[in-house]
Amino acid sequence: xxxxxxxxxxxxxxxxxxxxxxxxxxxxxxxxxxxxxxxxxxxxxxxxxxxxxxxxxxxxxxxxxxxxxxxxxxxxxxxxxxxxxxxxxxxxxxxxxxxxxxxxxxxxxxxxxxxxxxxxxxxxxxxxxxxxxxxxxxxxxxxxxxxxxxxxxxxxxxxxxxxxxxxxxxxxxxxxxxxxxxxxxxxxxxxxxxxxxxxxxxxxxxxxxxxxxxxxxxxxxxxxxxxxxxxxxxxxxxxxxxxxxxxxxxxx
Amino acid sequence: xxxxxxxxxxxxxxxxxxxxxxxxxxxxxxxxxxxxxxxxxxxxxxxxxxxxxxxxxxxxxxxxxxxxxxxxxxxxxxxxxxxxxxxxxxxxxxxxxxxxxxxxxxxxxxxxxxxxxxxxxxxxxxxxxxxxxxxxxxxxxxxxxxxxxxxxxxxxxxxxxxxxxxxxxxxxxxxxxxxxxxxxxxxxxxxxxxxxxxxxxxxxxxxxxxxxxxxxxxxxxxxxxxxxxxxxxxxxxxxxxxxxxxxxxxxxxxxxxxxxxxxxxxxxxxxxxxxxxxxxxxxxxxxxxxxxxxxxxxxxxxxxxxxxxxxxxxxxxxxxxxxxxxxxxxxxxxxxxxxxxxxxxxxxxxxxxxxxxxxxxxxxxxxxxxxxxxxxxxxxxxxxxxxxxxxxxxxxxxxxxxxxxxxxxxxxxxxxxxxxxxxxxxxxxxxxxxxxxxxxxxxxxxxxxxxxxxxxxxxxxxxxxxxxxxxxxxxxxxxxxxxxxxxxxxxxxxxxxxxxxxxxxxxxxxxxxxxxxxxxxxx
Numbered sequence: 117x118x119x120x121x122x123x124x125x126x127x128x129x130x131x132x133x134x135x136x137x138x139x140x141x142x143x144x145x146x147x148x149x150x151x152x153x154x155x156x157x158x159x160x161x162x163x164x165x166x167x168x169x170x171x172x173x174x175x176x177x178x179x180x181x182x183x184x185x186x187x188x189x190x191x192x193x194x195x196x197x198x199x200x201x202x203x204x205x206x207x208x209x210x211x212x213x214x215x216x217x218x219x220x221x222x223x224x225x226x227x228x229x230x231x232x233x234x235x236x237x238x239x240x241x242x243x244x245x246x247x248x249x250x251x252x253x254x255x256x257x258x259x260x261x262x263x264x265x266x267x268x269x270x271x272x273x274x275x276x277x278x279x280x281x282x283x284x285x286x287x288x289x290x291x292x293x294x295x296x297x298x299x300x301x302x303x304x305x306x307x308x309x310x311x312x313x314x315x316x317x318x319x320x321x322x323x324x325x326x327x328x329x330x331x332x333x334x335x336x337x338x339x340x341x342x343x344x345x346x347x348x349x350x351x352x353x354x355x356x357x358x359x360x361x362x363x364x365x366x367x368x
Numbered sequence: 369x370x371x372x373x374x375x376x377x378x379x380x381x382x383x384x385x386x387x388x389x390x391x392x393x394x395x396x397x398x399x400x401x402x403x404x405x406x407x408x409x410x411x412x413x414x415x416x417x418x419x420x421x422x423x424x425x426x427x428x429x430x431x432x433x434x435x436x437x438x439x440x441x442x443x444x445x446x447x448x449x450x451x452x453x454x455x456x457x458x459x460x461x462x463x464x465x466x467x468x469x470x471x472x473x474x475x476x477x478x479x480x481x482x483x484x485x486x487x488x489x490x491x492x493x494x495x496x497x498x499x500x501x502x503x504x505x506x507x508x509x510x511x512x513x514x515x516x517x518x519x520x521x522x523x524x525x526x527x528x529x530x531x532x533x534x535x536x537x538x539x540x541x542x543x544x545x546x547x548x549x550x551x552x553x554x555x556x557x558x559x560x561x562x563x564x565x566x567x568x569x570x571x572x573x574x575x576x577x578x579x580x581x582x583x584x585x586x587x588x589x590x591x592x593x594x595x596x597x598x599x600x601x602x603x604x605x606x607x608x609x610x611x612x613x614x615x616x617x618x619x620x621x622x623x624x625x626x627x628x629x630x631x632x633x634x635x636x637x638x639x640x641x642x643x644x645x646x647x648x649x650x651x652x653x654x655x656x657x658x659x660x661x662x663x664x665x666x667x668x669x670x671x672x673x674x675x676x677x678x679x680x681x682x683x684x685x686x687x688x689x690x691x692x693x694x695x696x697x698x699x700x701x702x703x704x705x706x707x708x709x710x711x712x713x714x715x716x717x718x719x720x721x722x723x724x725x726x727x728x729x730x731x732x733x734x735x736x737x738x739x740x741x742x743x744x745x746x747x748x749x750x751x752x753x754x755x756x757x758x759x760x761x762x763x764x765x766x767x768x769x770x771x772x773x774x775x776x777x778x779x780x781x782x783x784x785x786x787x788x789x790x791x792x793x794x795x796x797x798x799x800x801x802x803x804x805x806x807x808x809x810x811x812x813x814x815x816x817x818x819x820x821x822x823x824x825x826x827x828x829x830x831x832x833x834x835x836x837x838x839x840x841x842x843x844x845x846x847x848x849x850x851x852x853x854x855x856x857x858x859x860x861x862x863x864x865x866x867x868x869x870x871x872x873x874x875x876x877x878x879x880x881x882x883x884x885x886x887x888x889x890x891x
Contacts, residue, residue: 132870134376135465142472149480149514156580157489157508186465193462197532204524204562211570211600215585219593228591301582304591311583 135185141178147171183329187340194346202353205319209357212315213364216308228303232296235289239366242285243358249278250355253348260344265337272327272334272344275351279324286317309365316361319354326350378464379870383471384449385766387441388759390471392837394437394478395752399830401430406790406826409819412810420807424492427805429484431495432512434748435608436519437478442755443615444523444561445474448530448554450762451622454861454868455548455885457539457877462532466525473522480515487511494805496605497572499586499597503579513576520565527558539860541879548859548885549625549632549639553618556643557611560650564611568604571597598661602654609747610650614643616754617685617714620707623761624692626857627704629888633691637684645681653678659727660734668727675725682718686711702776706757709784710750717746720795735805738798741791749787756780756836763840764854768866769847771839779835786829790822859885 151167154160220226256271290310293299300310326347333339374382404426408415417423449471453461461467484490492507502509534547534555575597577583584590586597625632632638655663655671689711698704720742723729733739763771797818802809809815853862864873 132370132373132382133378133464134373135378135468136376138378138465138469139376139472141469142476145473145518146476146479149476149510149518150483152514152576152580153487153508153510157510182465191462193532193536196535197462197528200528200531200562201524204528204566207563207566208570211567215570215574215596215600218596218599219585219591222593223591226591299582301584302590304584304587304593307583307585307590307592311577 135182137178137182137185140174140181144171144174144178147174179329187330187333187343188338190340190342192342194342195349198346198349202350205353206357208315209312209360212308212312213360216312216364219304219308223304227305230298230302231305232293232298234309234366235292236366238285238289239362242282242289243362245278245282245285246355246358249275249282250352252278253351257344257348260339260341265339268339269334269337276324276327276331279320279327279351283317283320283324286313286320289313312361312365316354316357319357323347323351323354376468378460378468380449380453380461380464380467381766381868381872383467384446386471387445387449387474390475390478391438391442391446394433394441394481395833396837397482398430398433398438399833401426401433403826403830405430406823408807409809410823411820412813412816413808421492423807424494425484425490428491428494428512429481432515433478433481435495435612436516437481439612439616439748439751439755440519440523440608441474443612443619443751444526444554444557445471447550447615447619447755447758447762448526448558450766451548451861452530452551452554453533453537454765454864454872455551455859456534456537456542457860457873457879458533458537459871459873459876461529462537463529466529470522470526470529473518473525477515477519477522480511480518484511496601497575497597498601499575499578499594502575503586509579510576513572516572517569520569523561524565527561530558531555531562539877539879541881541883542860545636545639546879546884548618549621549635550615550618552639552643553614553621556647557614559647560607560611560614563651564604564607567600568608571600571604574600595658595661598658599654602657603651606654606657607650610646612747612751613682614646616710616751616758617689619754619758619761620689620710621692622859623703623707623757624689624696625886625888626761626855626859627701627707628693628696628698629856630692630694630696631884631886631888633688633694635886638688642681642685642688645684646678649674649678649681656725656730659730672725672727676722679718679722679725686715686718701760702771702773702780703757703761705777705780706753706760709753709780710757713745713753713787714750717742717744717750721746733798735803736798737794737802737804740804741793741795741798744791744794749791753783756783756833759840760836761855762861763843764850765861765866765868767844767847768850769843770850770854771843771847775835775839779832779839781832782835783829783832786825786827786832789825790829793818793822793825856888857885858883858887 147167148171151164151171154167155164252271253275256268256275259267259271290313298306300307330340330343330347333343374386377383377386404416405423408417408423408426449461449467453459487508489506489508491509491512492505493502493509493512497509497512502512534551538547574583574585578586578592584592586592586594588594621632621638624630652674653671655667656675659668720738724733724739724742760771760776763769797815798804800815802812802815802818809819850866852864852866855862860877860879861868863877
């Protein structure tokens with residue numbers, strides 16, 4: 117094949133796309149990793165706070181800049197990508213559950229000493245709220261698809277409120293248990309309990325953060341449907357994982 | 369040249385070059401660690417350091433940086449970034465900013481790993497980080513955990529990016545059966561990364577949580593279990609071997625097809641049997657790392673069978689390589705020499721691995737130099753040769769210039785000799801009983817001569833690698849113009865100009881019905 121035709125054009129001055137935000141976020145993450153070492157390895161709280169004071173603003177500024185730079189300019193591929201990302205996310209939960217089952221089925225005495233009776237009603241209420249939020253976001257997407265932007269905005273906000281309620285109840289639950297002397301260090305079960313519910317809670321936080329990142333454009337009224345579908349998919353994933361969490365750590 | 373357009377770039381080719389620079393730098397550092405260890409072992413007793421912990425830190429840095437900082441980023445970072453969009457006729461990856469994020473997270477991970485040399489109480493937990501040692505040592509285990517987490521996250525977002533890119537951004541006419549073998553291999557490696565890296569991330573997080581946040585995952589007095597870690601760790605780290613193997617054998621396929629000017633032998637067998645078989649079996653063989661850790665017999669026997677079974681798809685891939693050479697018009701260029709070197713080294717490594725799959729044989733050589741020698745043949749050296757060969761192969765595309773063929777070949781032969789001296793002797797003393805990871809071998813004075821030979825071999829291979837890297841640098845500065853397609857390959861990356869502009873093609877390419885990446889003209 118002959119390519120002389122486009123040679124001249126290609127070797128001329130070309131514009132190369134750049135973005136500063138990935139760079140900023142990466143070094144923010146470096147600062148947070150260093151902060152952890154300062155705090156827990158070298159017991160230097162001042163340096164740790166300093167390092168976090170550098171890291172967090174970098175990450176937040178990076179995400180904010182990235183969002184405003186890229187929002188609405190995607191090629192509609194994020195939905196497919198989110199599926200792959202969820203596979204990786206699910207494997208984190210699988211690792212925790214398998215460690216839990218392995219430990220639980222492997223030892224002679226279970227539960228280990230120091231356990232307390234976990235609440236039975238609260239997790240059911242939390243399950244109800246999270247499932248409801250999954251349905252509301254689905255309904256919101258449905259309305260958006262039909263072109264009803266006002267209805268979409270309403271149900272979108274309801275979803276955020278329900279997610280925040282769930283998070284608040286988790287915090288209440290944790291503080292309640294910690295007051296009873298049941299902490300992450302009590303025994304192997306408490307370790308699993310707090311790390312699995314904490315891991316799930318962190319995913320709720322990320323899900324809410326995604327919704328909040330989309331909030332300005334929703335309030336403005338120029339919603340990116342691809343973004344909403346992707347955010348909704350992640351939220352459904354967080355909901356489904358909760359069934360595993362609640363059934364394994366509360367009722368088994 | 370505009371430095372800002374390089375550092376903040378979102379272009380897949382420049383991101384790829386950033387990956388290459390970072391991973392070669394990591395390779396140099398980790399290589400120096402290996403040389404320091406060899407120097408230390410050249411005599412019985414203290415040679416260049418009297419501090420065994422210092423030796424441990426070298427060992428940690430060598431292993432962790434070679435695997436996480438050099439091989440995985442060079443293969444799934446550099447080659448994937450540079451080649452995949454060009455091979456499928458895309459103008460870039462699906463998420464260019466995410467791509468830039470993954471390369472800078474890689475740099476951050478490497479910076480974190482290199483801080484090892486400057487911090488008090490550096491990590492000394494090997495690249496494996498087994499508890500209980502990692503949770504009670506005074507070394508900084510958090511540094512290890514965060515290095516792995518950050519590099520792992522970088523490779524997960526890279527994987528998501530490339531799987532999406534190949535799924536949605538192929539040029540018209542490029543069907544699944546017309547993807548380059550390298551693209552197939554790398555996609556499979558990314559699928560493995562997505563499934564298994566999170567498990568490693570969890571494992572290394574748990575040791576830092578146990579050590580610093582007071583959890584009890586691995587503390588038997590509170591109901592935890594130490595072996596959980598080893599299972600989680602190897603559940604990732606064995607598939608990691610395939611994450612490295614698949615792209616590097618893909619690179620070797622590209623080199624051998626282009627330099628033997630031949631259709632890949634039995635394309636569908638290689639893709640569906642070889643690559644597919646490895647993906648299916650990769651997650652069911654990890655227990656062979658734990659044969660002596662106290663696994664139940666039924667588990668050891670079962671995983672012996674799966675471990676032996678995985679040599680079938682690997683064998684199919686080797687047959688594909690040999691078959692591609694058959695009746696090809698072979699040109700013994702530098703990339704081809706490296707590719708043939710991989711075939712040779714990988715065969716030795718593969719065959720010496722079979723005894724290690726069988727528990728009754730493994731127990732005798734477990735934790736000896738035999739395992740180290742086998743591992744270096746099959747993965748470390750074979751993978752590194754493929755990376756070097758691949759850089760030579762795509763060098764004209766990246767720079768538009770030609771490397772020096774004489775120095776290229778000389779570098780190859782020196783490295784090849786050095787590698788075989790080091791690792792053949794290593795397997796030999798291993799079978800005779802030399803345990804691995806020892807700082808001093810006063811109890812085994814009979815091996816001093818062999819150790820000195822290995823040190824000599826290490827020095828030789830260092831010279832060979834240095835020649836290759838200098839050859840690239842000099843070639844990039846003042847090599848002769850190479851033209852757009854010096855190897856005469858129909859593969860799509862050679863149809864654009866060298867080096868390709870931003871956007872790769874002035875107008876999106878499309879391919880004809882009878883086009884194939886390995887459809888060399890017979891003449």
